Amino acid sequence: MSKGLPKRSEDYSLWYNELVKRADLAENSPVRGCMVIKPYGYSIWEKMQAELDRMFKETGHQNAYFPLFIPKSYLSKEASHVEGFAKECAVVTHYRLKNSEDGKEVIVDPDAKLEEELIVRPTSETVIWSTYKNWIQSYRDLPLLVNQWANVVRWEMRTRLFLRTTEFLWQEGHTAHATRNEAMDEAVQMMNVYAQFAEDFMALPVVKGVKSENERFAGAEDTFCIEALMQDGKALQAGTSHFLGQNFAKAFDVKFATKEGGLEYVWGTSWGVSTRLMGALIMAHSDDNGLVLPPKLAPNQVVIVPIYRGEEELDKISAKAKEIMAKLRAKGISVHFDNRDTHKPGWKFAEYELKGVPLRIAMGPRDLENNTIELARRDTLTKETVDLSAIVLEDYIASKLDEIQKTIYNKALSFRKEMTREVNTWEEFQEMLDKEGGFLSAHWDGTGETEEKIKELTKATIRCIPIDQKEEDGKCIYSGKPSKGRVLFAKAY
Amino acid sequence: MSKGLPKRSEDYSLWYNELVKRADLAENSPVRGCMVIKPYGYSIWEKMQAELDRMFKETGHQNAYFPLFIPKSYLSKEASHVEGFAKECAVVTHYRLKNSEDGKEVIVDPDAKLEEELIVRPTSETVIWSTYKNWIQSYRDLPLLVNQWANVVRWEMRTRLFLRTTEFLWQEGHTAHATRNEAMDEAVQMMNVYAQFAEDFMALPVVKGVKSENERFAGAEDTFCIEALMQDGKALQAGTSHFLGQNFAKAFDVKFATKEGGLEYVWGTSWGVSTRLMGALIMAHSDDNGLVLPPKLAPNQVVIVPIYRGEEELDKISAKAKEIMAKLRAKGISVHFDNRDTHKPGWKFAEYELKGVPLRIAMGPRDLENNTIELARRDTLTKETVDLSAIVLEDYIASKLDEIQKTIYNKALSFRKEMTREVNTWEEFQEMLDKEGGFLSAHWDGTGETEEKIKELTKATIRCIPIDQKEEDGKCIYSGKPSKGRVLFAKAY
Incomplete structure (x- = not known):
């Protein structure tokens, strides 16, 4: 059994894959990029679900269920959203099989072609906001606080058990509010709920922060996130909460009658965590003998x-x-x-x-x-x-x-503290990244170009602008241009 | 509000549809045949899930999760299975969208065609048995008692909220056993679990029985079921449990080393209930003022x-x-x-x-x-x-x-007793069916042809051969040929 487990120090990636399989957590399925979550792995996921579901309900949310399929035209209604998801969509084009003429095989019936193709949901903003249009007329219908437990599909080219799979399980919250402030508070609240869950239940310390524009969710005005550090010095995004502004309300024409008699677009949020958390749990704590579960x-x-x-x-x-x-x-x-x-x-x-x-x-x-x-x-x-x-x-x-x-x-927290370093020169940045990885706290000039360039040269991305970022004058690690505070860089899963 | 609800006596079907919508249980979605389960409806489904899940675990089952997609060739491996599902399959053929050349719309990228089409699961026997092949080597690996909570898709032409929808939520149990008897006991046990759930929680009396060959699950050797009666005198199949024999084990070559050193095919069962139960719950108890919930x-x-x-x-x-x-x-x-x-x-x-x-x-x-x-x-x-x-x-x-x-x-039970009648002539049969519907207990010659003919002439089907069927010599209501006991006929949802 465990004596055969590879050592983390020798091949972290192989260690992870073998551990997931040997501890009966999950395995690859016959379907490309899709996994089978085995009973032992699923029972851990069920415990996560139960706690998260309780926390969502305690903060006033209700569960509902929306369709698996999204008409192609709906996905296209929010421009940056379709841009973000178009390249990884599973598309349903037909609704029937039949026997081939020689009767030797089963083929797709060409006469059963859909008028409009359906996308298997990669996320549900579009189908949900098209429904919210009917649910929301007045300020009395707000806030609308809904969560869904579901499967989603993103056609990933390189997959890894739990961390990145074509189909995965998740929850997606979708809320609608009368004011900008209320929606923003909701987005921040859910980031905090995720952080509390990660720390209290997963024993996983996380950094709370905001994504840079480049790393934002397709269709969001702001993406809040929790970021964790794995034992190999790479970061892992463990949950995101998006302030959607009025983007989806405008795309789907969702307006409400205000108390004062006006008619305004609704403000939205969405937030999710997935079976990826299983990957974080495994990689953060386990050792060469196997899993370590909180x-x-x-x-x-x-x-x-x-x-x-x-x-x-x-x-x-x-x-x-x-x-x-x-x-x-x-x-x-x-x-x-x-x-x-x-x-x-x-x-x-x-x-x-x-x-x-x-x-x-x-x-x-x-x-x-x-x-x-x-x-x-x-x-x-x-x-x-x-x-x-x-x-x-x-x-x-x-x-x-x-x-x-x-x-x-505490062990995970000490490790993260040790592995979070302030760096002030480009040389230091590159050296530390190569040597040990970890979170590098560094000045950045705030532009997408610099961020892109750094990613190209080092594979490191800005994980987040920490919520508790201190004001501090400095110079961008790469461009030398002025900066007002440090952000967290890391190579990431 | 409720004052606008249609009366059951005037238009039962309209009453049902309006009730489902006005009581905030579910509504049609923008996607053909798919529903949105609204928060109030979903909270009832969650209560059903919690009780069923507890009952499954108490009888030794564990949850797991298998892929949404099934390669077309897998579905085809069990002949009667593909025959049963081919006509209602959603087929994924592509994995990417792109902008059209004029940039005006988003189209399916013809270069992103799948080598083998994927079917959105209508049920998961094939993908699960292909996995069981790797999980089962020896008698020590048996029994394997797994359940999955999931969404499935069957491309229905006529849909109705909860009762028949293109996508629905359900649980599907899939078990593997060393002996025929053990698998048969499991199939019967799960029929009993369903009956107990229906009666104790849904307050819904059900008849336990076996399906005739015509009504059997595609790929099963025997289908056990629970059948309930709705207020309009139509029956509703509320749950099924299938004894699969060695059919799927043979289709996917799943053998195990016996205690005695032999190598044998595994015996299987599968069983499921779905969001259709919501329809049964609503139709069985509610009145002209709205829902009546146990x-x-x-x-x-x-x-x-x-x-x-x-x-x-x-x-x-x-x-x-x-x-x-x-x-x-x-x-x-x-x-x-x-x-x-x-x-x-x-x-x-x-x-x-x-x-x-x-x-x-x-x-x-x-x-x-x-x-x-x-x-x-x-x-x-x-x-x-x-x-x-x-x-x-x-x-x-x-x-x-x-x-x-x-x-x-008790109210539902009295109604069902009143509406379950022994009929002995073809005239009586037709008359009762037209007048009041209900369960008709009648002799049948045991042939598929007679069953088919009766269905053609009256729309009534054999709901089940009751588990507690009494031996009784009689003559088939239609053909006059000899029969050894009565079966239950009804028009059904």
């Missing part, structure tokens, strides 16, 4: 492995394990007892390390005699013998899980 | 409407309402306080009747004085004044909700 997202927080010879020993250990499981479950801790006789304890230890179960309890006959257990932490790979008579087990385990959640977060 | 699936089980003049009265009523809400919520009862000043109480009463909220509490100044509330039941449209000093409110409301759930079920 307890709050682990499908099983604790696993119990019995060490025994013969039925009689197993029976005794099982009785004790059931007692422990009842206590842990009553405390809301998820626990799995692996009493399979087809695998040895050593194999099981490696398996649960690979799968990132936060705490492992091992129990043998001597433990029963002494009223002890062996408790192993996945994150630190440390073990201790716990005297059950000296503690309240469920409280002890709960506090260990809290500690693990914090430790994983 | 409390277990109602997004809000209780609504409180204040009756007041001026701020001061509202403040007092609000204080009392908050007290009541806290008590109900502590008991797990969902409640909404509608204190909008933009609408009058009468308007709100009609609105919550239309939306099917099971219990409505109205409170005015005199209620405050007397420590009473007015409690109105949606199902019976009855009202009572409740003396709050004489009861424990949360217990009273909880038991009322239980009573409503049961009453709705």
